Amino acid sequence: METVKKICKGDVRSASRLIRDIEDKIPSAKSQIKKLYPYTGKSFIIGITGSPGAGKSTITDALITELRKRNKTVGVLAVDPTSPFSGGAILGDRIRMLRHAEDQDVFVRSLATRGALGGLSHAVGEAIHVMEAMGKNIIIVETVGIGQQEIDIINHAHSVIVVLVPGMGDEVQTMKAGIMEIADVFAINKADRTGAKQLQTEVMSMLNSAPILPDDWRPPIVMVGNVYETKAFAKSIEELVKNLEAHYLYLKSSGRMAERINRKIIVEINDALRANILEPIVHSLEESGELRSLAQKIKSRKADPYSAAEEIARRFLKQ
Amino acid sequence: MYFTKETQEASLRLTEKWDKDVQKAVQETADQKVRYSTVSDLEIKRLYTPEDIKDTNFTEDISVPGEYPYLRGNQATGYRGRYWTFRMFSGMGSAQDTNERWHMLLKQGQTGLSTAFDYPTLMGYDSDSPKSLGEVGKCGVAIDTLEDFLALMKDIPIDQVTTSMTINPPATILFAMYCAAADIKGVPLNKIGGTIQNDLLKEFIAQKTFMCPPEPSVKLISDTVEFGTKYVPRWNTISISGYHIREAGSTAIQELAFTLRDGIEYVEDVVRRKGMNVDDFAPRLSFFFNSHIDFFEEICKMRAARRMWAKIIKERFGAKNPRSWWLRFHTQTAGCSLTAQQPYNNVVRTTTEALAAILGGTQSLHTNSLDEVLCLPSEHAVEIALRTQQILAEETGVANTIDPLAGSYFIESLTNEIEEKAWEYIHKIDEMGGMIAAIEKGFPQMEIAEAAYRFQRQLDAGEKIMVGVNKYATDAKHTIPLVDIDEKVGEEQIKRLQDVRRRRDNRATGQSLNDIKNACKKGENVMPHCIAAVKNLATLQEICDVYREVYGEYRDPGLY
């Protein structure tokens, strides 16, 4: 059976191999993705972000449990940082989701950033497509969580959960980093700790100070308790899922879903253009040594980058 | 001022001259290494002088044995009244196998028993659980029910010998089994003595033998402290352990700091939860340290530990009874210092480490067997290890006088340095909100992982040496006979367990399990209910399953 068919039937081995090929930029992966594309676009995609140690993986794990109770099939893409020194990475998020390891309807895949900024991996968009083609109802994308500028997730997800936790001392930073604006739902984790109430108040007042139109979505705040208070914890996760459902309905009824999907597709086109036009040009300039000599010229002010780019564009795009 | 002005001036003058001599000499013959440091990577100077301890206050910092702050030992008499307890950790296969080994050890002059359990027992699973596949009887003795425990204790005079049990999440259950066994043998509870390790915090930090989350784990520990204090006064209900922290790759300072900080956490919980006075139970707290290969560092660590705990328990908790101020500890030589290559060399390592423990003033000692890095110890290897202690005690004269290294510029200075750095860690953890909070942040775990990786890198780079591994290595294969636990041990154990389940009064068992559940839910002490349940032949896992159900299961957060 060919790969695409296998993936559409939910075969994990083929899917995980294709994701690997995408990450490793194997040329054949592109043609597979093209063939898969018609079968994508039917899943609901949830992004989950927040600073390291905020409990993203623990909440993801609990979300899986709750979604499975509702008979949803789930895919998870968990992103961890690549070491800039060695190019290697330790991918440890799935350790908190091991209880689902043997559930056929849950597919957890770790990705390393491999130099991508913005908290995700370059492969994430296509990896989502693979999981969509597998027929996963819900796909959860967990970002790295370094905290700053981690907003790429809005280009991929329909709903974004921002996880905050009291007493980490970085709540204010998170707010500054522009991460608050991307939240569709807030989860305040470890809400049994001192400072949780205060954090909730702060988030609320921040939301109140932002201009909001009557039929706009107002991000709800879900207090998630101690993971070991099993019953209360499960309840708060149930509440989280209900809020996600509400957000989904809002997106549909308000027409915002179409907007988000459009945005997502434009980003995809952008990425594809970059991969097909810009990257090959830069690559060829590197190979021929032109890039370096050009840099020399610009350095001595015998040329400027703008005219050089115009000239290069004319030359390459004619081909 | 520790020295007279005259001595200090002379010292400065002569040290200056010495320093010049050294500068000249190293021009001719360079040092063998660029940097000299302990196995924990603590930098060591070429020479220590009065200058290094000039601020010491004799009364406050050093004093005499039997006096606060107990730097030089708890007992005024040292080892003259009695040696440390020769306590060899052992356990293997079935209860009967282990019982036989114990009788052999007692006959050879061992003075205390110490139990190693297999992994299913340690983790709270029965031998026939799917999780126990391949593990039954492998690393220690398999105990499923009170019947196994009685076989383990067969003909052991439990009113005369003390027994230490290395057990953590199921500690309440093994403690209950010991109490039940005493009852059956007709020995009153106030006549039995022993130790349960019962230190869960170090499991989250280092050894990873955990079951329930930190909070309820500490609650169960406080239950045993309360019960022990009331009914089993000679029992050490917690052995606050640095051993495993060290084996996981920590430095000596981390071992010391994290262990003492764990101790603080336990004391706080008992005082808060049980409303007990610190003097009621502090005298029964005991500690357990590692004796690693760096001789002086270990001695200083142990001396610093005594002084620090005395200060903690007196100043932080306001204990008034001098017995509360004592830090009593068991020591085991470092398993991680042994090598699979050229295994006979391990005898030398263990001897050195045992000597450090004695000079550090340990109350009790396990010496590792030369084959412990390869398998469970053979009878012959255990005998050599036990004889090592006996030779040190009886022949070498090291136990003749108390704390013989005191007053050495180097020893006192290194003791101070270790103590200072350990306080820094303790204060840092205080700031994080205590040890449980620190564990949740992964702080001690990460510090240890960092240290372990650094050491391994130093080893690979040849900056640290293990003889036979990265220096003086040979291709020769070792030829020592290895102990092998037959897979049949597991099969037979499962048969015994299933037979008990058939024979017992299941209604009574169920009822007593229910009682434990109710006690857990109401926050009552579980110990009396545990004793009843084990007498009704509830299995270890059945009781642990109750804990798991009520308290939840802790899962490895996998921080790296």
Place this chain on the structure above:
Amino acid sequence: MTDRKIRVMVAKPGLDGHDRGARILARCFRDAGFEVIYTGCHQTPEQIVAAAIQEDVDLVGLSCLSGAHRALFPRVVELLREKDAADITVIGGGIIPEQDFDALYKAGIKAIFTPGAALDSIVEWIRTNIKPRA
């Protein structure tokens, strides 16, 4: 522009929690430029195999210090075969007596590293023996 990376999993089957070696290896592999999936302690062979397939690793490194390797290591290989993933290489480490080596090799464990093995020698073995598929 292809960028094949070696992807490995470091797993601890069984009940023992001695993860010092596993953690050191995870760091060492990262520093060698591999992508490492670390599963933490107390995993069943079933969980390990499911994760290995989902993560599409080239190699699974098993660490066990309790003596349960005899039952657990071969079980991992067996399950990989059942799941049509026999191409994933399995190596082992921990306290493993030499007398067990033959049986483990026969069961499909490709290499065994015992205490004292230099980190670089393990990395070297992987670089030599694991060729990420083209």
